[in-house]
Structures are given as C-alpha cells and as structure tokens.
Amino acid sequence: MxxxxxxxxxxxxxxxxxxxxxxxxxxxxxxxxxxxxxxxxxxxxxxxxxxxxxHASARALRSSLTGLLGFALHHVNDPIYAQMVETAQVAAAAHDYSIVLLNSDELAGRPEAFRELVRGHRVDGLLIQSGFSSDSRALGEMARSVPSLVFNANATPGIRTLRLDDATAAAVATRHLMDLGHTDIAFVGAEGASSDRRHRGHVDALAERGLASHPMISGGWDAESAREATHRYYANGGRATGLVVVTTTSALGVHAGVISSGLTIPDDVSMVSIHDTWFAPHLNPALTVVAMPLAQVGRLAVEILLEQIDGQRDGETILDEPQPFIVERASTAGPRVRAG
Amino acid sequence: MxxxxxxxxxxxxxxxxxxxxxxxxxxxxxxxxxxxxxxxxxxxxxxxxxxxxxHASARALRSSLTGLLGFALHHVNDPIYAQMVETAQVAAAAHDYSIVLLNSDELAGRPEAFRELVRGHRVDGLLIQSGFSSDSRALGEMARSVPSLVFNANATPGIRTLRLDDATAAAVATRHLMDLGHTDIAFVGAEGASSDRRHRGHVDALAERGLASHPMISGGWDAESAREATHRYYANGGRATGLVVVTTTSALGVHAGVISSGLTIPDDVSMVSIHDTWFAPHLNPALTVVAMPLAQVGRLAVEILLEQIDGQRDGETILDEPQPFIVERASTAGPRVRAG
DNA sequence: CTGAAAGCGCTTACAG
DNA sequence: CTGAAAGCGCTTACAG
The missing domain is CATH 1.10.260.40 (lambda repressor-like DNA-binding domains)
Structure with a gap:
C-alpha cells in the first residue's frame, strides 16, 4: 500500500x-x-x-493563515516551560492550531532566522518567553512584527504580555517562613523581570513585618549555578535560616548546595521554592513550594494569542487566580533555637 | 510602523x-x-x-514540501524527551526545517487528528516516540503513511527505527552493582519495548556471573508510580540491596521510595539509573547513572528522517557509540555486611 | 441559492 | 543562458 x-x-x-x-x-x-x-x-x-x-499549504496560501503558532523559548528542557509548552500544545490543538518550536537564542542572534520567520509568513502568531534582559531588544522587535504574546516581560507599550503574580508568590513564600519564626531570610534570584518582581515581593513582605532584607543571592536560572552560589554563600558565613528561591530548577541546586555546605534541611535552613513541579515531592527532604497555575497559563496564552491574530492590541494580563498558595512539604520548619 | x-x-x-x-x-x-x-x-x-x-506557504504548495517535521510524543515534560526535542530542534534548524509539536495520545486516539496531519500534508516527516505497546497500532500506521522515524520500537518491517543500546546500558548498570559486591539486584521497569530490552540486558548480565534475577518491579514511567511500587516492594519484604532503574524520571521516585521505606541510600540500598539528566547530580544522595548519548540521538534522528523524506526505507539504527558508561555518584556503594 | 473565474506566490518543465 | 506560461489546491468576491 x-x-x-x-x-x-x-x-x-x-x-x-x-x-x-x-x-x-x-x-x-x-x-x-x-x-x-x-x-x-x-x-x-x-x-x-x-x-x-x-491541503494545508493551499489553504494557507489562499487565506494567508498557516494554522501555526510559534513558541520561542530558551530551553524546553526546563520543567516549568516544558509544562507550559505541553498545555499550550493541547490548547492550540483544540483550536485547530499547531505549535512550532522556536529557539529564542537563535531568533535573537541570527537576523536571517528572524526574517525567515516573519517575512516568510511561517506562523500566524508567536508565544515568546522573555524575562531575560539580554535578548529583549530583538524579541521585542519580533513581538511587534507579528501578533505575539510575551511571557514574563514587564508591561511595555505595543506589546501584549502575560505573566503570573510573581510578587504575591514571593510574598506568600516569605510569609510562610516568617510565620514559622524565621527572621533571617534571603532570596535566591536570577536575572530578568520575573526574578526582579519576585525579589521585590519578598522584600516588601519582610518590610510588612519590620524585617530587614538580605542582599539577593544570585543563583541564576539553573541548578548548577544556584548550587554553587548557595555553597559559596554559606562558605562565606551567610547566616540566613530561610531561603526563598526564584524557581524550581534553581531550587534543586539550592537544595543540594545547602546540604553540601554541611547544613541540614530544614533543621538548619528552611527553603521554599516558587513554582510546583513533578519532582518537588520526591526530593529528600521534599520541597515546600508556592504553587501557581502553570497549566492555565499555557492555555490562556494560546487564547490571548488567538485574539491577537484577530486584531492586535497591547496590554498586560496577570494571571492571579487561583492565587499563589503554599504547598507545605518537608523543607520548611521553625528555625533551630540558637544555643548562643 | x-x-x-x-x-x-x-x-x-x-x-x-x-x-x-x-x-x-x-x-x-x-x-x-x-x-x-x-x-x-x-x-x-x-x-x-x-x-x-x-512566502513559505506558496513555496510549500508549489513544491509540496512544508519545511516542517512533526515530533509526536506523550509528554514534553519528561527530561529525556525534552532534551531530545531540544536537540532535534537545533538539528532541524540547521537544515532549514522546523519542528511541530504533536501529541501521540491525540494522534493515536483521534482518527481525524491523524487524517488532518497526513492527508492534509501538514508535515514532510514525522519523529515518533514509541516504546509503548498500547498505541503502537495507530502509530505504526502513521509511520507507514508519511516518511517517519520511530524511536525505541523494536525493528519492524516497513518502519524506520532508531534507538539506543538499551541492553548494554542495563548490563553496565548491573555489572557496576555486582562489582561493588551486590548479589540481590532487582530491576525497576515499566511497560514497553525499551524497558523490555533493558530488563533483558539486566537479566543477562546477572546470568553472566551466575546470579539469579528477581522478578521485575513494575514502577511505570513516572516518579509517583515508581515511588509507590518501590515502597510497596520493601514493605512486602523485598530484599534487593541493588536496584537498576529503567529511566531517570522513575529513578527519582525510586529514590524517594527507598528513603520513605526507612532505608538509606547507599548504605541499605544502592541504585543506578539508566540515562543521565540535569537533576541527577543534585539529588541527596546524588544519583549514579549510566549515561547514553541523548543529545546525539536527537540530531541523528533528524538526519535519518531527512533521508527518509528523500526516499523511504525501513531498517533499524542502534546508536551505540559512545557506549553507555557509568557515572558514579553517591547512590551506589558496597552492600552492608549483614549482621546475621 | 449556486457557479465560474480570478488569484494567493511561488516553481519548473518547456521554448527559444 | 533566460523568459513566458502553466499550475500547485484552495477561497472568495462577483454574477446571475
């Protein structure tokens, strides 16, 4: 046959x-x-x-609609984005659209790649992972050239953005640690707008109760660098007993870094990660997190993007419902009573 | 503008x-x-x-080549496949192709989805994740309808397949445990062809040294089910001191299951996972694994698929170089000397 | 209520 | 060595 x-x-x-x-x-x-x-x-x-x-191409040529949505990201191999890609794919399929995987670094770095995508009419719209500063210029230009939705960027004229309620999530994490009695709490963050917002939420939550903030520990977005930063922090005499970590990937590294510093979780150090993920319950000890509606953000992103295709508009959407909430597992406890 | x-x-x-x-x-x-x-x-x-x-659509209509490769998988949110998707995307881009994300379950379950993809000429070729038995019929039909490459399936007439050297990987893991002195070693597996091959490699490696195999522990492909199966195994008196785990996702669950059984890694139980991944070094204790060339399999898959588009051919490719090798971390040690 | 016809933007035999 | 022309498979004003 x-x-x-x-x-x-x-x-x-x-x-x-x-x-x-x-x-x-x-x-x-x-x-x-x-x-x-x-x-x-x-x-x-x-x-x-x-x-x-x-015939999809014939229809696309005639109607100048490809039925394709580009999803530009840095690493699929990040559980948070993998989950968003997965839910976006399902949402797109429900509207007879498919998702084309695009590489943000390539798009930002190779003008021809950008040109082929946009001027070649390869997609009807674009989902763009941002929140990094380095590439925002090129990605911003891209977002203006095609109906687009940018994740995590700060509100920007001419650009449609979508993000979660980062400040609240960090505040919830911080308050959880304060409720347990911690007073020395540090934020392990990274570069970019979403980390900045979470950092601010953390600092504000401390201030609400009159606590001073520590300087941010720069852990980056991946486990390896977060681990090193954490290890260095405690090796240099860092005294935080509570840690709020910007995301789940780095949290894994922080977890390892605390332990490799000879400290115990949660006896010596309590930690809360922002974002829940499949591996969080299985760490030893299991990770306390602040959960945000990640599955819904993928679906919502597709729906907003489809509206953009019908007619572009800028504006910011903050997905703040359900509200960020704490999922308490084993990585948080009251601070050890100091002997001296 | x-x-x-x-x-x-x-x-x-x-x-x-x-x-x-x-x-x-x-x-x-x-x-x-x-x-x-x-x-x-x-x-x-x-x-x-x-x-x-x-204009991409015009070119596609005229040349009946879309420049699109479909990648059908069950869950992007699995670090092994996420990594393959990522490398496949890069390899495809190098050949001026893009990757369209497809959902295997939908394709296998909704005949119209399948029909739109194939008869609608939406892609030039298909990368298909298999190794599951349940859906192999529909996916096999798909593989015959369009130039395709199927991952992990057993060699099948009419189908082009690609896989890693599963049996050797399991054997390397098993030998590592035997070299450390373990004699009670069990395999934590799942359903599907790749697990079957790994299981066989494990059993054969035991036999080489005259050791009997234990019944396979069915842990499934995800952390949660693997954790439950492991817990149940030890709760029911399981005595294996060495565990070979079918993949890295389940290994995380096995790791948690051993610990939740009140046992210590590696003092009571040593474990080796097949596949290395970004989180393996950061578990507590860090996971010993057998590494296989995952990045290369994504690239090779795209190259083979491009050949298939030029002219279909069946046949099996086993990517067995570099050979599976052990990455020793902290989850393996010699068995505890039994008191009685 | 339904049809004939033009045309979306390319590529590729076919002429010359 | 280069051009004119047909046609890929649809959709959509425009007629009637």
Missing part, C-alpha cells in the same frame, strides 16, 4: 455533483451559505467517502 | 530587471543554472535591498 495520492477538493465536488466553491463553503462553515439539506448531505458524504482533508 | 506588506518574488525580479523564474532559480541554487556573474549580483542585491524572503 504505497502513498496513494490524496483527493482534491475538485474531486469531492465532482462526486457530489456541485461546484468546488460550494464544497469549500460547507467545509469552512460559511455563515451566509443557504444550501438545501439534501445538497449539504451529498457534499458531506462525498467528503466522508473520499476521506477528504484540505 | 504597521505591518508593512512583504515584497513578492516578482518585485525582486522587476527591481533586478530579470524574470521571476530566474530569481527563483538563484534563490534555490538551481545547479543547471548558468548565469552571468553581474546578473546574479543584480538579483542578489535586489533581494538584499527588499529584504526578500520567500
């Missing part, structure tokens, strides 16, 4: 004894179409009989 | 004062084209001047 050639619209029309245009209209549910029931049924059964499916 | 309309091929031709056909030929590097150097330069600078990029 070799690759049998697929039927054309014209063959369906011939079989149903109508014009190709009519078939096209029933296929696309033309609202102005008045058609006799029996004619419609003839068309539908011809489609069914031939297992007809429209 | 609104969305200015992008230039057409004909405008380039007009500017360069040649025919559209000629521009197309230089653009596509037609090998039979003899053109004067100065004409070529006129064309090239017209392209540059207008920042011309071919």
């Amino acid at each position: 070799a690759q049998k050639s697929t039927p054309r619209l014209s063959e369906v029309a011939k079989l149903a004894d109508v014009s190709p245009g009519l078939v096209s209209r029933v296929l696309n549910g033309d609202p102005n179409l008045k058609i006799r029931q029996e004619t419609r049924e003839r068309v539908l059964s011809a489609i069914e009989m031939l297992q007809y499916t429209p | 609104a969305q200015k309309s992008t230039p057409r091929l004909s405008e380039v031709a007009k500017l360069a004062d040649v025919s559209p056909g000629l521009v197309s030929r230089v653009l596509n590097g037609d090998p039979n084209l003899k053109i004067r150097q100065e004409t070529r330069e006129r064309v090239l600078s017209a392209i540059e001047m207008l920042q011309y990029t071919p």
Whole structure:
C-alpha cells in the first residue's frame, strides 16, 4: 500500500455533483451559505467517502493563515516551560492550531532566522518567553512584527504580555517562613523581570513585618549555578535560616548546595521554592513550594494569542487566580533555637 | 510602523530587471543554472535591498514540501524527551526545517487528528516516540503513511527505527552493582519495548556471573508510580540491596521510595539509573547513572528522517557509540555486611 | 441559492 | 543562458 495520492477538493465536488466553491463553503462553515439539506448531505458524504482533508499549504496560501503558532523559548528542557509548552500544545490543538518550536537564542542572534520567520509568513502568531534582559531588544522587535504574546516581560507599550503574580508568590513564600519564626531570610534570584518582581515581593513582605532584607543571592536560572552560589554563600558565613528561591530548577541546586555546605534541611535552613513541579515531592527532604497555575497559563496564552491574530492590541494580563498558595512539604520548619 | 506588506518574488525580479523564474532559480541554487556573474549580483542585491524572503506557504504548495517535521510524543515534560526535542530542534534548524509539536495520545486516539496531519500534508516527516505497546497500532500506521522515524520500537518491517543500546546500558548498570559486591539486584521497569530490552540486558548480565534475577518491579514511567511500587516492594519484604532503574524520571521516585521505606541510600540500598539528566547530580544522595548519548540521538534522528523524506526505507539504527558508561555518584556503594 | 473565474506566490518543465 | 506560461489546491468576491 504505497502513498496513494490524496483527493482534491475538485474531486469531492465532482462526486457530489456541485461546484468546488460550494464544497469549500460547507467545509469552512460559511455563515451566509443557504444550501438545501439534501445538497449539504451529498457534499458531506462525498467528503466522508473520499476521506477528504484540505491541503494545508493551499489553504494557507489562499487565506494567508498557516494554522501555526510559534513558541520561542530558551530551553524546553526546563520543567516549568516544558509544562507550559505541553498545555499550550493541547490548547492550540483544540483550536485547530499547531505549535512550532522556536529557539529564542537563535531568533535573537541570527537576523536571517528572524526574517525567515516573519517575512516568510511561517506562523500566524508567536508565544515568546522573555524575562531575560539580554535578548529583549530583538524579541521585542519580533513581538511587534507579528501578533505575539510575551511571557514574563514587564508591561511595555505595543506589546501584549502575560505573566503570573510573581510578587504575591514571593510574598506568600516569605510569609510562610516568617510565620514559622524565621527572621533571617534571603532570596535566591536570577536575572530578568520575573526574578526582579519576585525579589521585590519578598522584600516588601519582610518590610510588612519590620524585617530587614538580605542582599539577593544570585543563583541564576539553573541548578548548577544556584548550587554553587548557595555553597559559596554559606562558605562565606551567610547566616540566613530561610531561603526563598526564584524557581524550581534553581531550587534543586539550592537544595543540594545547602546540604553540601554541611547544613541540614530544614533543621538548619528552611527553603521554599516558587513554582510546583513533578519532582518537588520526591526530593529528600521534599520541597515546600508556592504553587501557581502553570497549566492555565499555557492555555490562556494560546487564547490571548488567538485574539491577537484577530486584531492586535497591547496590554498586560496577570494571571492571579487561583492565587499563589503554599504547598507545605518537608523543607520548611521553625528555625533551630540558637544555643548562643 | 504597521505591518508593512512583504515584497513578492516578482518585485525582486522587476527591481533586478530579470524574470521571476530566474530569481527563483538563484534563490534555490538551481545547479543547471548558468548565469552571468553581474546578473546574479543584480538579483542578489535586489533581494538584499527588499529584504526578500520567500512566502513559505506558496513555496510549500508549489513544491509540496512544508519545511516542517512533526515530533509526536506523550509528554514534553519528561527530561529525556525534552532534551531530545531540544536537540532535534537545533538539528532541524540547521537544515532549514522546523519542528511541530504533536501529541501521540491525540494522534493515536483521534482518527481525524491523524487524517488532518497526513492527508492534509501538514508535515514532510514525522519523529515518533514509541516504546509503548498500547498505541503502537495507530502509530505504526502513521509511520507507514508519511516518511517517519520511530524511536525505541523494536525493528519492524516497513518502519524506520532508531534507538539506543538499551541492553548494554542495563548490563553496565548491573555489572557496576555486582562489582561493588551486590548479589540481590532487582530491576525497576515499566511497560514497553525499551524497558523490555533493558530488563533483558539486566537479566543477562546477572546470568553472566551466575546470579539469579528477581522478578521485575513494575514502577511505570513516572516518579509517583515508581515511588509507590518501590515502597510497596520493601514493605512486602523485598530484599534487593541493588536496584537498576529503567529511566531517570522513575529513578527519582525510586529514590524517594527507598528513603520513605526507612532505608538509606547507599548504605541499605544502592541504585543506578539508566540515562543521565540535569537533576541527577543534585539529588541527596546524588544519583549514579549510566549515561547514553541523548543529545546525539536527537540530531541523528533528524538526519535519518531527512533521508527518509528523500526516499523511504525501513531498517533499524542502534546508536551505540559512545557506549553507555557509568557515572558514579553517591547512590551506589558496597552492600552492608549483614549482621546475621 | 449556486457557479465560474480570478488569484494567493511561488516553481519548473518547456521554448527559444 | 533566460523568459513566458502553466499550475500547485484552495477561497472568495462577483454574477446571475
């Protein structure tokens, strides 16, 4: 059974004894179409009989709509973004769209890549991971060239953005530690707008209760660098008994860094990570986190992007419901009573 | 600066004062084209001047090549596949292809999804995650309908497959435990062809040294189920002091399950996971693993798929170089000397 | 209520 | 060596 050639619209029309245009209209549910029931049924059964499916490229050329949404990110291999990609894929499929994977670094660094994407009409819209500062210029230009939605960027004129309630999440984490009795709490952060917002939420929550903030520990976005930063922090005499970590990937590194410093979690150091993820319950000890609606952000992103395709508009959406909430596991406890 | 309309091929031709056909030929590097150097330069600078990029859909319709490769998988949010997707994306981009994310479950379960993909000419080729038995029928049909490459499936007539050297990896893991002195070693596996091969490699390695195998512990592919299975195993009196785990995701659950059983790693139980991943060094204790060339498999997959698009052929490729090798961390040690 | 016809933007035999 | 022309498979004003 070799690759049998697929039927054309014209063959369906011939079989149903109508014009190709009519078939096209029933296929696309033309609202102005008045058609006799029996004619419609003839068309539908011809489609069914031939297992007809429209040729995607032909349709795309004619309608200048590709049915494709680009998702530009730095690393799929980050559990937070992997989850968003997964839910975005499902949401897109529900609207007959597919997700094309794009590499932010390449797009920001190679002007031709950018040009081929935009001027080559390869996608109808773009989901863009941001929150990094280094590449924001090129990505911003991209966001203005095509209907786009940018994650995590600060509100920016001309750009449609979507993010979670970062400040609240950090505040919830910080308050949890304060409620347990901690007074020396540090934030392990990284570069970029979302880390900045979380840092601010952390500092503000401390201030609410009159506590001073520690300088931010720069741990970066990956486990390895977060681990090193944490280890260095305690090796240099850092005294925080509570740690709020910017995201789950770095939290894994912080977890390892605390332990490799010879300290115990949660006896010596309590830690809370922002974002919940599949591996958090399985660490030893299990990670206390602040959960945010990650699955919903992927779906919402696709829906907003589809609106953008219909008509571009800037504006910021903050997905703050359900509110960030603490998932208490084993990495937090009251501070050890200091002997001296 | 609104969305200015992008230039057409004909405008380039007009500017360069040649025919559209000629521009197309230089653009596509037609090998039979003899053109004067100065004409070529006129064309090239017209392209540059207008920042011309071919319209992807028009090109796709005419050439019946979309420039798109589908990657059908169950969960992007699995570090092993996320890594493969990431490297596949980079490899595809190097050949001017993009990766479209597809959902295996949807494709296997919704015949229309399948039909739209294949009969709608949405992609030039397909990368398919398999190794599961339940869905192999539908995915096999898909693999025969479009140039495809199936990961992890057993060699099958009519299907092009690619996999790693699973049996050797499991054998390396098992031998490592035997070298440390373990004699009671169990395999924590899951359903599907790749787990079956790893299990066989494990059993054979035991047999080489005259050791009996334990019944396989069915832990599934995710952390949660692996954790429960491990806990149950030890609660029911399981006595293995060495565990070989089918993959890294389940290994995290096994790690947690051993600990929640009140046992210590590696004092009571040593464990080795197949596949290395970013989080393995950061567990407490850090995970000893057998590493396989995951990054290369993504790249190789794209290259094989591109060959399939040129001309389909079945056959099996086993990526067995570099050979699976042990990365010793802290989750393995000699067995505790039994008191009685 | 339905059809004929133009055209989306390319590529590629076919001429010359 | 280069151009004119047909056509990939659809959709959508425009007629009637």
